[in-house]
Amino acid sequence: MSWFTKTFSSSIGRKIVMSITGLFLCSFLVVHLIGNLQLFNNDGGQAFNVYSHFMGHNPVIRVMEFVLLAGFVFHIWDAVALTRRNKAARPIAYAVNHPEQNSNWSSRNMGLLGTVILVFLIIHLYNFFLPTKTGGLDKVMIDGVMVDNLYIRVAESFKIWWYVVLYVISMIALAYHLMHGFQSAFQTLGLNHKKYTPAIKGFGYAFSIIVCLGFAAMPLYFFLFK
Template identity: 55%
Template sequence: MSLTGLFLSSFLIVHMAGNLQLFKSDGGRAFNEYTYFMTHNPLIMTVSYLLYTSILVHALMAYVLTRHNQSSRPVKYAYSKPEANSDWSSRNMGILGTVLLLFIIIHMRTFWYEMHFGSVPMAEYDGKQYKDLYAVVKVAFGELWYVVLYVICMVAVGYHLAHGFQSGFQTLGVRHKKYTPLIEMLGKYFFAIIIPAAFAAMPIYVYLQVHHII
């Protein structure tokens, strides 16, 4: 579970970097060229199958570990004060993970499925044809309910990573007085705040553009 979680964390960096093309004022050209590269490069296509597998394994292992923990202690302690030993995100990883899994399903149906099996319009740049996935993005993020859902789920991503990133290293035995503070800082600030905030800004920006607010 730690290995798949850290792999998915590294994927978020690549995914965020690519999706930042949405902020370019070029009618979606940079974003469409990026999606074309991601879906036609043999190495990236191979890694994508590892990504899908990691999502399934991570979710399955979370379920198995949760059931194991429940069965090992079926009767709760008479008194406990969990907040004294753990933060909110660590105590609610199951809820956060469930929210994220549902979001991934909706997200992939909206974009991945449409890109591969939907009726996506075509765009032409320098005589070359590209699937206009930017048009799909504008339709999806033009809906206020989807933007709100996306932003809420990015908050869940932040809380999930705030505990999960450093926990993954700890589970693998990576504990050192020199490196652990850096790992914890990366988890709490870069993965828990910067990455979710960047992702949340994308649907808001596109929504404002679609409705000519900016």
Template identity: 45%
Template sequence: MTFKHFFTSSIGKKFSMAFTGLFLILFLIVHAGINSCIFLNDHGITFNKVARFMSHNWIMRFMEIGLFAGLILHAVQGLLLWKQNNKARPVAYQYNQPSKNSSWYSRSMGILGTLLLLFIILHLSHFYVGTKIALYSGDTTHNLFKEMDDVFKNLWIIVLYLCGVIALFWHLYHGFQSAFQTFGIHHKKYTPLIKMLGTGYAIIICLLFALMPIAMYLNWIQ
């Protein structure tokens, strides 16, 4: 079996989804950790320092390529799987009760993922683009904390960000344990542990992310 055969098989595709998913899960820990520096409430001094390191250090910038590659692979593969899965049932049931045997969020990974992709595009346009322009134009006065403060003055943006976080929560809640199942880990002792860990992870990460725009909007952080 060649690598091509492996990765284009149905299970191989699932492996690349699970692998990139877990990779993005790791990234979110770093992302949430760094952004949580705003909670130090020091006018964003620490946060800006860390953000500057992340945008200027060449190792980080190299890893950024991997991050985008992982994200794009996860999204494109997900969309392809979605399309292929729809083809597997060309005639829909006239009457179906999927809620009797599975959770809505496990069946909605495609829609949740699409919402997340839209959110990520919005999110990048808010923060990533500005940082990159500053980096390549040699603008040393760029203040990411101030940019956050400006963006999060608009109530509609807060609502959109919270919607993004809610979609992220359900996506992670299913995705975390699903990735382990895909890698063949199903164990009486470890599976409940993985599920607990995944739930805890999804709650903590999403609470942190939700708190950031809210805290800035309500001026808890200055």
């Protein structure tokens, strides 16, 4: 197994792991967004609570939670490892350096963007995910089944101005993170061609904006209109 360890502990190997886990997390964002769109139903939260109950009690989804956690851990760990390795390889900055001429803002600030997203993720999990596992939510009866009233927690949280601001800023950070990361993942995996790269880049930009706008619209909707 030494070849396997050496491969995936190298810079190239870590970049491959980051690319695969990053694309996997993108698929999670799509699924999560589609489910959370139930918040816009004008039914007092019934559809969203049914969706949340299904996600929390389906055995396949429960297994995927561990896969998702592993994806986050590997993605963050490799990002930190690559950053430290790059700094160690060049401890003294170039005397003349104009990175803005060779890269965009998001690619030069992936660490900052990732840190903002990580802080938001910790707060978000503490506010929504943890109460579903510890029984800290009110209950509501739907079709004869007692389920967690996660909708009320969402509605109450999105009435807190600082949380709404944090949420929106984090979605902006996520959008910039995805704009660079999406294309970079395909390039790392060898899917880089002058004919297809512009299409991948364009799709990545559209994906980043649409997904993050969808998430950002939720707290703004509750804060302004509910």
